[in-house]
Amino acid sequence: MNQEELNNRLSEIKDKLINIEQTKDSRIFLLCEAENSFAVSKFLFEDLALRFMIATGIDSEDCFEILYHFSNDGTGCVVTVKAFIRDRENPSIESITPFIPAAEWIEREIYDILGIEIKNHPNMRRLILADDWPEGVYPLRKDFKR
Amino acid sequence: MKESVNKPILAVGPFHPLQEEMEYFQLTVDGEIVTDIDVRISYNHRGIERLSETLQYDQIPFLVSRICGICSASHPLAYINAVEEIAGITPPDRALYVRTIINELERIHSHLLWVGLGGHFIGYDTVFMWAWKYREPVLDLLEAITGNRNNYGNVKVGGCREDIPNELIPKILKELDLVEKKTDMLTKAILDDPVLHVRLKGVGTLSKEDAISYAVTGPTARGSGIAIDVRHDDPYAAYADLDWKVITQTEGDVFAKAVVRLLEIFESIKMVRQALKKLPDGPIAVEVKEIPPGEGFGRAEAPRGETFHYIRSDGGNRPVRHKVRAPSYVNVPSFKASCIGQHIADVTLTLAAVDPCYSCTERLAVVDGRKNVVHDYDALLRLSREKTARIKKEIGVPEIKLEDF
Numbered sequence A: 001m002n003q004e005e006l007n008n009r010l011s012e013i014k015d016k017l018i019n020i021e022q023t024k025d026s027r028i029f030l031l032c033e034a035e036n037s038f039a040v041s042k043f044l045f046e047d048l049a050l051r052f053m054i055a056t057g058i059d060s061e062d063c064f065e066i067l068y069h070f071s072n073d074g075t076g077c078v079v080t081v082k083a084f085i086r087d088r089e090n091p092s093i094e095s096i097t098p099f100i101p102a103a104e105w106i107e108r109e110i111y112d113i114l115g116i117e118i119k120n121h122p123n124m125r126r127l128i129l130a131d132d133w134p135e136g137v138y139p140l141r142k143d144f145k146r
Numbered sequence B: 001m002k003e004s005v006n007k008p009i010l011a012v013g014p015f016h017p018l019q020e021e022m023e024y025f026q027l028t029v030d031g032e033i034v035t036d037i038d039v040r041i042s043y044n045h046r047g048i049e050r051l052s053e054t055l056q057y058d059q060i061p062f063l064v065s066r067i068c069g070i071c072s073a074s075h076p077l078a079y080i081n082a083v084e085e086i087a088g089i090t091p092p093d094r095a096l097y098v099r100t101i102i103n104e105l106e107r108i109h110s111h112l113l114w115v116g117l118g119g120h121f122i123g124y125d126t127v128f129m130w131a132w133k134y135r136e137p138v139l140d141l142l143e144a145i146t147g148n149r150n151n152y153g154n155v156k157v158g159g160c161r162e163d164i165p166n167e168l169i170p171k172i173l174k175e176l177d178l179v180e181k182k183t184d185m186l187t188k189a190i191l192d193d194p195v196l197h198v199r200l201k202g203v204g205t206l207s208k209e210d211a212i213s214y215a216v217t218g219p220t221a222r223g224s225g226i227a228i229d230v231r232h233d234d235p236y237a238a239y240a241d242l243d244w245k246v247i248t249q250t251e252g253d254v255f256a257k258a259v260v261r262l263l264e265i266f267e268s269i270k271m272v273r274q275a276l277k278k279l280p281d282g283p284i285a286v287e288v289k290e291i292p293p294g295e296g297f298g299r300a301e302a303p304r305g306e307t308f309h310y311i312r313s314d315g316g317n318r319p320v321r322h323k324v325r326a327p328s329y330v331n332v333p334s335f336k337a338s339c340i341g342q343h344i345a346d347v348t349l350t351l352a353a354v355d356p357c358y359s360c361t362e363r364l365a366v367v368d369g370r371k372n373v374v375h376d377y378d379a380l381l382r383l384s385r386e387k388t389a390r391i392k393k394e395i396g397v398p399e400i401k402l403e404d405f
Helices: A003-016 A034-047 A101-114 B048-052 B060-064 B074-087 B093-121 B125-146 B166-191 B194-200 B208-213 B218-222 B254-278 B328-338 B344-353 B377-395
Strands: A019-024 A027-033 A051-059 A064-072 A077-085 A092-094 A117-119 B009-012 B024-030 B033-040 B294-302 B305-313 B319-325 B373-375
Touching: A003 A019, A003 A027, A003 A034, A003 A077, A027 A034, A034 A064, A034 A077, A034 A092, A051 A101, A051 B305, A051 B319, A051 B328, A064 B305, A077 A092, A101 A117, A101 B328, B009 B344, B024 B344, B033 B328, B033 B344, B048 B060, B048 B319, B060 B074, B060 B319, B074 B093, B074 B294, B074 B305, B074 B319, B093 B125, B093 B166, B093 B254, B093 B344, B125 B166, B166 B254, B194 B254, B208 B328, B218 B254, B218 B305, B218 B328, B254 B344, B305 B328, B328 B344
Parallel strands: A027 A077, A092 A117
Antiparallel strands: A019 A027, A051 A064, A064 A077, B009 B024, B024 B033, B294 B305, B305 B319
């Protein structure tokens, strides 16, 4: 899929997005609310057949962000779904593992280190923190004190 | 009723003779056949992403090069690519070529290392000895260029720290000829060996569909017929200027992955030769003032696959978020597809076939605190031979000369 086709196909999901940002030709950001990230990721993975690279969880000042990075290997373009989780008290997002098995570990990791509940994850257990790590302490949150 | 039947469980790890790192694989078995696998990692979690947020941009390359000793050129390069993307920095051409050369030398030694380990895992230690012997001169070249056999610490934002001296180029070319000759011999010996065909073909097969759904990268993907390679798809450093091809195999078994790695060694040798020939003159770094706010991605094709770094900057001198994804993070979960249905005896080899990353930084040198190295390689070799001869004499082993064979 060349860049032009990719841009055209991406406009099909415009109604699910807040905005499309493009920092340069090969870097596209799709900004959306958390409840739409499942549908957007599914569209990128299944309809556009982009390769799932990884997700990044970030504790921003007023919300949590989860960035799902997809790669269009034909052009070297990275398409990133930037999902905003506004509820800081009970942050949660829908799991994408049911249709992308490759996301299983990273969603467990995001739960581990940021405390974001991943809804409908098929195998939600700790991935990287020790078994005796205290509940409710999330090391990658900005308010975490060592 | 069926649920209550206890299924036998076999543990591979956390410390297993064939797994150098701490990884735990829990195999559910039915007779000799593996019916399920559960992977547990993070026995050695070091919190590098968090640590990185406390360091300045210039300090981070040294941290990320220590994520893995073998990938100690590709992690910093992926990080640098991300930072340079945010700041819009274009390093001088010579720096891009130096980065390419170091990364390809890294790939050569890493693939030779894997070939050796692969041989060792199936009890074919001749391959192990050969491959590791031919790997040594490559490490020596890296030491000559950067000062270190691993953890080169040679890239920085805006360029490189150390240049490749032009006087060194003839030596590199000479050693590459030798490595190519030996690897050629090794490759032919492996590809022609009927025993290896029987042992490795059809073992641990990862189908193309599974490779896509588990999103594997590197030789693991290319062995399953997916022609992805960051060097080709999203070129960085000087890869766009070089003439080479992406190696793929369609079978997806352990043999296919071995073939991909062996043939990639020749492509890498080709690339280093071209890069040395085209090496432009000029400076190796530009001055970098500050990193503006923004976010950027850096990708690099490590020996094991795509290394991905994400950086977010708020305009300060430290990143606010630094995400690292090493290739094994997506390659290891594919065991769920490649190990189930296999015999137990094939599983450790299948696990090894994606070349899970481990650290290999130790070396042998006896150092006097105040003087320089007192025993170099030759001296240690001589000492070792003298000791063996002495022990043989003591226990009365008859003297055997090499000519006797």
